[in-house]
Amino acid sequence: MKKHSFLKFTLSFFILLMFFYSCEKEEATELEITQETEVVQPTEQEIISSKFSLDGFDGSSDIAKNSLKILWNEHKKVTLEEREWHEYKMEELVKIDLEEGEITDITYSLLATMIDDNPAYWLLRMDSRNGEAYSSYFDLEKGGFTGMTYLYNLKGEMSMARYYQKGNGFHGITKIGNPIALPAPSASRCDFKVTSSNCAGTSDCGLLQSTGGSGCGNGGGKGGYRRVRIPGDIIDRYNDHNNDGKGQPNEYSHTIFMPDRYKWVWVSNTSSGHIPQRGQQYQGIRSDGSIRNIPRPSAQPKRIIIDKSVKSNPCVKRVLDILTTSMSNHLLKQTIGKFKKDAEFKLTFSVGAMPKGNSGADAITLDRVTSNDEIRIIINKNNANNNPLELARLLIHEAIHAEIIRHVHKKSRNQVVEDRARLFQLFSYHIGLLSKQELDSPHLESHIRKKMSKAQHDYMSERFIKPIAQALHQFDGGKFTLKDYESLAWVGLEETYNYLGRMTEAERNRIEQKSAEILNKALNHASNICK
C-alpha cells in the first residue's frame, strides 16, 4: 500500500513540474519577442557620459578629482582636422586656495572623442596667468589666454602641456603613444615627444633649448619648458559629523601634507625662475567616514598653542600674555606671528620637565619637527614661578630659535621663504667644518645639531641683541637704560665669537653684573607680576 502511494505522489509531482515549466517557457518566449522589438541605440553623448569615470585617476596628480563635477548639459561640439571633439564644462565643488603667484585661476573641462565606437577622454586643466578664468579649450586662442594648459588621460597621466601667450599657443610637449593627435591650436607647433612625463632633466627628456631655433622654445628665443617641483597641497581635515559641509573650529582634526608633484611650466628668459604655488584644501570627514572637500572654514586651526600646562602656571601665563598681546610690535609677537600665517607649522608653548637628556636646561625648543609639524617650547617647571623678566627673556630666546627652525624646514621643503642669506651662510660654514671623522662617526646627527645650534647663536648674536633688549626694556617698564637690557639679551649666547672673541673680559664682567642687578630688581620689585 505504501509503494502505491509513493508512485502516485511522484507521478503527480512530475505532472505539476511539467505544467509550470511549460508556463514559464511561454512567458520567456513572450518576453524575448518583446525585447527584440524594443532595442534603442544610445546617442554618442549618452555613451560618453555613461562610460566616464575618474575612479582610476591617479590621486597623486595635481587634480583634486573628488571636487570635480561634469556638467553634462553644458556641452560643445567642435570638428578639428576631420575629427569631432566634445567638450563638457566642469566645475569645482570647492575651489582650492592657491598661494600667491603667477597662476591666477585654475579651471577644467572634459574633452572626449570617439575612437572605434568607444569614447576616449582627456581632462583639461587651464592655469591662467592673466587674471581671467577660461572655461573652454576652444576659446583660448580667440580669448587671448595666457597660461599653461595640461591634458590628462583618465589614469591621471599627463599627455600634453602647452603654453599660451595672449592666445598664441607655443610649442608643446606631447607624450608619445597617444592614440590620436590631440587638439592643437592652429599655429605651427613642435610636439616634442617625451618618453615619460616624469623625466627630471634635459638628458632624459631630450628637451628644450631656451634659445630660438631647434627644440621647444617659442622660436623667438624667449624661454622654454622647465620641469619644476610644486610643493604638495596642504589639507586641513575637519570632523564633519553632522554632515553640514562646514568646518567649525572645534571640529578641526589634523593637517596632512600631500607629496610634492612635478609639472611642466613655461619659463621665459627674463624670468628668474618659476615660483611654485601650493594649494590649500579643506576636507570634512563625514559620519560615514567618507571625505569631501569643504569651503574654507571661517576660523582656521590654531597655529599657536598655549598648552594647558602654561594655563596652570599663572606666572608663565601672565608673562606670555603680556609679551603676545599687550605690547605692540613686540619682538615675540613678530616672531610667533610668522606661525600664525603658516598653514604648515604650529608652535606650542608648554611648561614641564625637560627631556631626560637635558635636565640641566631652564628652557628648550624641541626642534624635532614631528609628523604634524609642531615645534615645541618647554619652560622648565622648576623655573615656572620665579622671575617674570627671566621668563620673558627665556621665552623670547626660544621663540627666535623656533622661528628659525620653521624657516629652515620650509626651505628644506623647497617652499618660498624670504631670503636670509647670512643665516644660511653661517649654517653652511659651521656644517662645512665637520671633519671626515665626524661624518663617519655613529653620532653624526649629534654633530650636525651642534653645528646648527652654533650657527643660530652666531646669527642671534649679530642680529638680535638690540631687538631683544628693546623687548625686555618695554616689558620691564624701562627701569634701566636700553643699553643695560642688552646685558640680558646675551643669555645663551655666551659661547659665541661676538661674546668671547670680540669682547674684553671687562665688558663680559659688566654684562654679568648688570644682568644680575636687573634680574634681582625685577624679582624684588613691587610690580613683580609673579608674586
Place this chain on the structure above:
Amino acid sequence: MQAISVNRILPLLMILIFSCKDQKKEVNIPFQDTKEEAYSYEIYSQLINGHKYLDYVGLLPPPPPKFTEEFTEEDFWKEHDSLKMIFKDSILKVAISPVLFNLGKEEVDQPIKKGVPKELYEKLGEINEVNLDLDKLSYDKNRIGLSLLDTIRNTEKWKNRFKASNVILSYSRVAFSRDYNEALVVEGVTSSKVDGFSTMIHLKRENGKWVSASPMNKGTKLMYKTLNLN
C-alpha cells in the same frame, strides 16, 4: 577556628612576601652582567670623546657676510686655521650627569626611528636607572676635563653650572640586543640654560668597535642637505 584561619592565611602571606622580595631584587640590579657593563662604558667613552673644545667655545670667528679685496676668503681660512692651532690643546670642560637615565615610557612612545629594532626601543624605556661610575670611563684626558654634575638645584654651584663647564652631557642606559651586537642609547647635550638637544644613537658592533647602525633621522638629513647646499 582561629588556628584553622591562620593555617590558611599564612601560606598565602608567605607567598606574597617572597614574591615581593624577588621584585625588589630585580630593581636593584644595575647591569645584567660584566659584558653589559663593559660595553656600556665603551659606548659612553666613545661618545664623550666625540666632543671638541671648539664645538662649544666660540673663539673662531665666522666668515664675514662678504669678502673684500682687503680680506679675501683665502685670508679668512688662513686666519681660521692659525687660530685653530692656538686652541688645539685647550681642554673642554664637561660636566656629566651622575645618573644613567631611563628614557621613560612617554619619550619611548614617540615614533620609532627608522632602522631601529622595536625590541631595543622598548627595552630603552624599561631598563632601570643606575649611577654612573666616572672611573670606568676612558676618554682623552688631554682634551677633555670630566666632572660629575652637581644636580642639587638653587645652589650657587647649580646657578654657575655653565661657568664651571662648557657643556653638560647626559646618557641613558644602553639597550643591547641579546647577542650584544646592537645597541641603542640616548645622548643629551646641554650647552647653556636655554640650549640643548638629545639624540638617539643606534650602534652595531663591527670588528670590536661601535659604528652607526641606522641612517640619519630623515628630518636631520633633509636639513643637512639643505644647509650644505647653500
